[in-house]
Amino acid sequence: MKIEEAKKRLCLALDVDSLSDATRLVETLKDKVTIFKIGFQLFTKEGPEAVRAVRSIGGRVFLDLKYHDIPNTVAAAAREAVNMGVFMFNVHASGGAEMMRAAVEAATQQSQKNGTPMPIILAVTVLTSLNNEILANELNVNTNLKDHVTHLAVLAKASGLNGVVASPKEITTIREHCGHGFTILTPGIRPPWTNDADDQKRTLTPAQAIRLGADYIVVGRPILKADDPAAAADKILNDMSSQ
Numbered sequence: 001m002k003i004e005e006a007k008k009r010l011c012l013a014l015d016v017d018s019l020s021d022a023t024r025l026v027e028t029l030k031d032k033v034t035i036f037k038i039g040f041q042l043f044t045k046e047g048p049e050a051v052r053a054v055r056s057i058g059g060r061v062f063l064d065l066k067y068h069d070i071p072n073t074v075a076a077a078a079r080e081a082v083n084m085g086v087f088m089f090n091v092h093a094s095g096g097a098e099m100m101r102a103a104v105e106a107a108t109q110q111s112q113k114n115g116t117p118m119p120i121i122l123a124v125t126v127l128t129s130l131n132n133e134i135l136a137n138e139l140n141v142n143t144n145l146k147d148h149v150t151h152l153a154v155l156a157k158a159s160g161l162n163g164v165v166a167s168p169k170e171i172t173t174i175r176e177h178c179g180h181g182f183t184i185l186t187p188g189i190r191p192p193w194t195n196d197a198d199d200q201k202r203t204l205t206p207a208q209a210i211r212l213g214a215d216y217i218v219v220g221r222p223i224l225k226a227d228d229p230a231a232a233a234d235k236i237l238n239d240m241s242s243q
């Protein structure tokens with residue numbers, strides 16, 4: 001893959017708690033990273049201003065707020081995500097088909113009304129912090145985790161979503177069941193030159209994730225904590241483009 005293509009697929013997790021830190025990172029990395037993920041921490045602290053700031057510097061925003069509520073409420077949130085001009089946002093597949101369809105319909109209508117591009121809408125299937133025991137004992141889900149992930153990914157696709165957020169170990173099975181047009185975004189990425197997995201339990205290198213079929217990779221600490229974040233991003237792009 002060419003470096004320019006790798007840039008389009010690299011998403012930086014803006015896991016910082018201030019607008020000034022976020023803005024500095026986007027300014028530094030905007031020529032290497034196309035998508036910036038704004039999650040609960042930054043959005044709770046700084047609100048829509050964080051989205052505006054990233055967009056005004058020229059970055060695309062992945063709004064990672066994992067909507068999970070009644071369909072009417074999620075539809076209303078989806079409209080506001082469109083109004084903020086986000087490139088991508090996500091919902092929990094376990095909110096059900098009606099909720100996911102409501103998000104897609106509301107986003108479609110609002111994009112048409114505003115004359116702006118339709119965002120990519122992804123589903124979170126099963127959080128990677130859960131395991132088979134928690135599914136069975138706490139949530140009373142008596143299917144094994146991999147099958148449950150696949151089931152929810154298929155449901156998301158049938159509900160009109162564009163794709164899923166998936167752990168590296170789920171890429172292959174999701175691809176098998178949901179086909180090639182279905183977007184897969186993968187966190188849990190660690191470059192081959194670092195031994196620091198932080199709290200990630202099962203990691204893949206950028207090249208491995210791309211080879212397995214990830215459309216986008218999300219990277220946080222390997223860039224955020226690097227002495228030279230721009231150099232770290234360059235090395236990650238090179239690793240991706242080896243595929």
Ligand code: C5P
Nearest residue numbers: 013015128187188200218219220221222
């Ligand atoms: O620093 P690191 O590269 O581990 O950051 C990964 C980002 O992806 C974080 O923002 C984290 O919340 C998110 N994420 C994850 N694992 C998931 C889903 C999201 O690490 N299963």
